[in-house]
Amino acid sequence: MLRKLSGDPECRNGTCPTLWGTEDAKDYVVQGYVVTDPARLAQLNLPEGETAVVVPATVLEEYFRAQR
Template identity: 50%
Template sequence: MRISFVGGDTGQGGSPRLYRDEESGDYIVQGYLVSEPGDLAQMKIPEGETVVRVPASLWKYLPKEGADADAER
């Protein structure tokens, strides 16, 4: 996997951040861990996965045509 930084709203390497796997075209999100039991109870999270909260402001770093258009290339 070759990961490149796409963008972030905080300095000093803090959260949130958006990265891209240059080989697969997938986006990787660094955000705030959702750990509140009531919130997690509303979702069905498979074994081996986690949930992070990412402010909507981070999505401005995605390509204007969207991630789906990237995946088709």
């Protein structure tokens, strides 16, 4: 079971970039916009089975601010 830790405060439809925590609190799942720009993907050199997503800074900032 995932638990929502932080979301995009500008979200209006409920399906926006979000930071999730796993039930054992050992991992995070990041929901964001898939990187499709070939130049950016080439820089990342992702292995099979991995993808990259863009997450607004506000999502992570909100999470870390809440942890203080």
